[in-house]
Amino acid sequence: MWELIRANKRNSVILMFLMAAVLLLLGSVIGLALFGPDGTRLGLVIAAAVWFVLMLISLSSGDQILLASSNAKPVTHDDYPQLYNIVEEMKIAAALPAMPKIYIIPDPAPNAFATGRSPQSASVAVTAGLLGRLSRDELQGVIAHEISHILHRDILYVTLAGIMLGSIVLISQVFLRGMFYSSMGSRRRYSSGRGGGQAQLLLLLIAIIAAILAPVMAYLLYFALSRKREYLADAGAARLTRYPEGLADALEKIANDPSPQLTSANKVTAPMYIVNPFKKTRQLMLSDLTSTHPPISERIRILRSMSGASFRDYSDSFTKVTKSRTVVPPSALTKEDIALRQAGAEARMKQRLQAQTRQVGDIMRRVNQFIFITCLCGLKLKIPPNYKLDKVTCPRCERILDLPKR
Secondary structure, eight states: OHHHHHHHHHHHHHHHHHHHHHHHHHHHHHHHHHHOTTHHHHHHHHHHHHHHHHHHHHHHHHHHHHHHHTTOEEOOTTTOHHHHHHHHHHHHHHTOSSOOEEEEEOOSSOOEEEEESSGGGEEEEEEHHHHHHOOHHHHHHHHHHHHHHHHTTHHHHHHHHHHHHHHHHHHHHHHHHHHHHTHHHHHHHHHHOHHHHHHHHHHHHHHHHHHHHHHHHHHHHHHHHHHHHHHHHHHHHHHHHSOHHHHHHHHHHHHTOOSOOOTTOOTTTGGGBSSOOSOOOSTTOOOGGGOSSOOHHHHHHHHHTOSSSSHHHHHHHHHHHHOSOOSSOGGGOOOOOOOOOOOOHHHHSOOOHHHHHHHHHHHHHHHTTOEEEEOTTSOEEEEOTTOOOSEEEOTTTOOEEEOOOO
16 A cells, blocks of 8 residues: 555656646746746746745645635534444545544535545545435445545645646736737837847747647646546545445446536536536537546446456456556555455345435535424424524424524
8 A cells, every 4th residue: 555655646746847847837938928038037936936825825724725615514423423434434444544524515416525635634525415315335435435535645636736737827817818908019019129029929929829738738737647546546445345336336326417517616626526526518528638537437347347356456457448557556466355345235225216315405404504303293394594583383283393592
């Protein structure tokens, strides 16, 4: 495991250096185009300063910013004991040094992500839709996938790489918008001197091309390794649960879920989720090169083709399904026999869609501070948080019920 973590860290450093090179090159080209030869260093310094400030913000409170932007609400064992127990099981199986904080996103679209700066300060967030639609084995597979991201040190990488990507996009957008609004003044300036003006115009053209291509290059670098990390997290989940079918079933349910697109997701947070949160339509179908995640159908086939639960078993299944070189580092392909376990009793039972839909609604109401009261007649009342009175009348038996103090 430590060999895998070491290889993961090494690949992260390489990617970060490549993205830093794109950022600094973009800054120097823009500085050269705007201020001439003396502006190269100025552009370099400005680009580095923007990245440094954003990185400090990311390291100090990046995880809380991501959780807040996702509308995630913290929950305890008393709120959702099954979810808490599953996270605790996977924390023990992965030998994490601390229990991750648990959050719920009040959204019917099933999905989940992990964030944080280190395994000591990690968080796991799941949507209400995920809790309401998955069996215990399936939920355990999703949680194991997110715990694997924490164990492999992916969470800090995603935060830092996202900030680097944001810096590149920010500098590019500021420059391109500035050029658009100053285009008339630029024409008058270049018309005053032919030789120097033509050279300056050429440099500006190069800078504009660089400002357009730099974010594209950064996105491709970011997505390439993000997709690889999803495969490795799937492998880690199979190893922790010894039941890859659970994660495969969960991915299948998430992919086929008819719920609307996750409202709180954006381009920066999308790579963190277990499944791409953006719904694809025929008109907006993106190329696999620009996708933040591997194809779900491929991930499912790999998991269901595994003959065991070790990294080597996943590697063999990956090569068999994709016909390409494995994503698992050679150092992790140790001789390790981990037998698959049988499905739990709950996974063999038929799930009732109507009960699940009701459960999703209750989860979202509980997260949003609704009060649940059961009348003596058996009717369950759900009182919204903005209800001002201290009593409520049961609509079935007309009993007057006292509300607990808030």
